Amino acid sequence: MKGKxxxxxxxxxxxxxxxxxxxxGHLNTIKADAKGSKEDIYxxxxxxxxxxxxxxIWVPEKDLHNVNTIIDERGSFAVSSPIPGPLPSLLGSMKKLPARVALTGDVEPLKDGKAQSATESLREVLLSEQKVISQCSYTVSGVLSSSNLSYASRSESxxxxxxxxxxYVVYKFNFRSSMFIDGNGGAYEVDFEDIKASKADPLAPFSAMLIDGINQNGARRRALILFCFIYLNAHARVRH
Structure with missing residues (x-):
């Protein structure tokens, strides 16, 4: 069969x-004290x-970010691909890092009404993901349920x-610039309007659970390798 x-x-x-x-993700703001900005990064x-x-973003009430942003709203936000379980150590041994996104912009605190609206959106996200999981086939449910919920489940966290x-204090991160950084450290500037306009893969919210669930079982790993080889023309191999 010819691969697509x-x-x-x-x-x-x-x-x-x-x-x-x-x-x-990792939020970075400029340290501040009674005299103003100190230019150090927290x-x-x-x-x-x-x-x-x-x-x-949900920031714990006692976190220093809440003081810093009163003086200076500038900040940056770094998010990497979620790699669950022992995989980060494996990548580290290969001197590779997960692909990641680096955003720079302003950290805007939300007032009560907007903060409540964001919290309601969070509830809707959780309900939506739970609904998707409940409607999955038996096979997919088996993969998801075998993942470690303590570190692989977005919803549980x-x-x-x-x-x-x-x-918590809720913030909106208004980013002005964005960078994609691949696993080899290559950095590529990306127009933030293009990011806003693009659509995420429907499986994205479940990727960590799927990765971890597959890695819990040798037969699943071999099946995934075969799938990649036949349908995606991709070379893959098992690493222990």
Whole structure:
């Protein structure tokens, strides 16, 4: 059987898929004190959802970002492809990093009404993903359910924003520039309007669960390699 050529994704598509598949990234803001901006960078990992093409970020109430953005709204946000389980260590041993997106722009705090609207969007995202999972075939459900929910499930992680005791401040990240960085460190500037206009792969929110679920079973890994070889003209191999 002759293999079919895979659809070529633009850098904007790749950026959108990464942003849609992950749920946490590193937010960078400029440190501030009573005298103003100190020009040093403060970084922490935060959770987010993608809404209308922009990241909406939940920052813990006691996080230093909340002070920094009062003085200076400038910031950057870095998100990588979600690689669950032992795969990051494997990539590190090969001196490779997951593909990632780097955004620069302004970190805009949302007032009560807009923050509540963002929270409702978060609830809708969780309900939508749960509905998709419940409607999956037996085979796909088996793959998803065998993944480790503690680190591979986007929904389980985001659900903690609603169910936990910790309080958050919600921000919208208005990015002005964007960069796609591949696994070899190659950086490519991407028009942020192209990212906003592109559409994410429907499987993107479940990619971490699918990857982890497949890697839990040797037969699944071999089947995936065969699929790539026959249908995608791609070379793949098992690494232990």
């Amino acid at each position: 050529k895979a659809t070529v994704l633009t850098f904007a598509d790749k950026c959108k898929n990464i942003l849609a598949s992950n749920w946490q 970084t922490s990992k935060v959770k987010y959802i993608l809404r209308r093409g922009k990241p909406y 985001l659900k903690k924003l609603l169910e936990g005791d910790e309080k």
